[in-house]
Amino acid sequence: MAKYLDVHPENPQPRIIDSVVDTIRKDGLLAYPTDSCYALGSRVGSHDGITRIREIRRLDDRHHFTLMCANFSQLGQLVHVDNNVFRAVKSATPGAYTFILPATKEVPRQLLHPKKKTVGVRIPDHVVTQTLLAALGEPLLSSTLLLPDEEEPLTQGWEIKERLDHQVDVVLDSGDCGTVPTTVVDFSAGEPEILRVGAGDPTRFE
Template sequence: MAKYFDVHPDNPQKRLVGQVVQLVRDGGLIAYPTDSCFALGCQLGNLDGLGRIREIRHLDDRHHFTLVCADFGQLGRFVHIGNAVFRSIKAATPGSYTFILPATKDVPRRLMNPKKKTVGVRIPEHTVAQALLAELGEPLLSSTLLLPDEEEPLTQGWEIKERLDHQIDAVVDSADCGTEPTTVVDFSSGEPEVIRVGAGDPARFE
């Protein structure tokens, strides 16, 4: 049964944030809010968590997982990013964008696109997500909480707990979450290609 954490959207309770992060460190899979919508998240090396995300969302090995990072210090460790691309991404972050970039050797191969050796990264503009990332000290391996055969992501914490109670370990609810997935921009060729239009304005990359 999933634990339910009611976290203040503007002033996240440090005690609750600490409990959620400890659960993640212990191998847990959580549903947590971002500026785009709820995401499923676990630690980078959590094979069980990765498998559960694939199972919940019915994902194949071509799916781009996202490393949700606190800042560019974290992001730069996991992707190769040139100066021009850095400036372009910097101007749009934090925000509701996911960027696909060539992965560094610090990214486990199982998280990369098998052909392109790329991975998704993002820096969210959400107080609770940032509090979790700051406490964890590393990115959260994440995927949008969009269930198979459904067009809209789940946006209510109580509904997520009700529907995924025995598949995840915790729901972090802050009653303040976006309702639309991120805009995805592929920079793997060095030039931006918008491959999904979502919450972030795609105009700056078109």
Template sequence: MAQYFEVHPRNPQRRALNQAAGILRQDGLVVYPTDSCFALGCRVGNKDGLERIRAIRHLDQHHHFTLVCRNFSELGQLVTVNNTIFRAIKAATPGSYTFILPATKEVPRRLLHPRKKTVGVRIPDHVTAQALLDTLDEPLLSSTLLLPDQQEPMDDGWDIKQRLDRSVDAVIDSGDCGTEPTTVVDFSGDEAEIVRYGAGDPSLFE
């Protein structure tokens, strides 16, 4: 059964975050809130966690997973950016955006798009997500919690706990975080391409 951590939305309890981070370090799979919606997350090196996310969401091998980072410095270790892209992303983060970029050698090959060798990265503007990342002290491999039989992501932490009780190891709930996924901007080509319109203002990249 999944552990359930209900935390304060502006000052999440350190004890709960430490427990959740401990589960992640033991290669657990956790549901956590972000600035767009709830997400599934595990450590980047957790192969089993990756496959569990695929199974829960019925994802194929071409799905772009997202590496969720605390700050731009951490993000910069995972992807390559030129000065123009650097300025564009810097101006929009933290925020409800996912950026698709060429990956560095720090990213395991199994996480890359098989043809483009790219990966999604993002820096959430959410107190609990940032606190969890800070406690874990490393990025999270993540994917929006959108189940295959639903049109929108789940938005209630306790409902998620009941639905995925035997599929995940913990649920962190700090209240409503919306149901609109991130805006996805692909920087792997010659120009920025918005491949999904979502919670982040797309006009910054149009």
């Protein structure tokens, strides 16, 4: 059964955050709030975490995983960003955007798009997520908590606990965080291509 942890949305309790970090470092799978909607998260190098996320969401190997980063410095270690892309991405972070970019050698191969060798990265604008990333000290492998054959992500912590009780290890609940996933912008070819319109304003990349 999953642990259900109720965390304050503006002043997350350190003991709760530390407990979640401990679970992640032991290759646990987390359901957690972000600035767009709930997501599934695990340690970047966790083969078990990747497998479980794929099983829950029924993802194929073409799915772009997202690496949730605390800041731009961390993001820059994971993807190649030229000057033009740097300015565009920097101006939109933190925020509800996911950027598809060529990955560096720091990213495990199983997270990459098999042909493009790209990965999704983002910097969230959410107190609980940022506190968690700061305590973890490294990026978090992440994927929107959108279940197969459903049109909208799960939005209530209690419902996530109820439906995924035997599939995740921790449900971190800080209240409502919306139902709209991030806007996804592909910069892998140098020019922005909007792959999904979501919570982030897409007009700045059009």
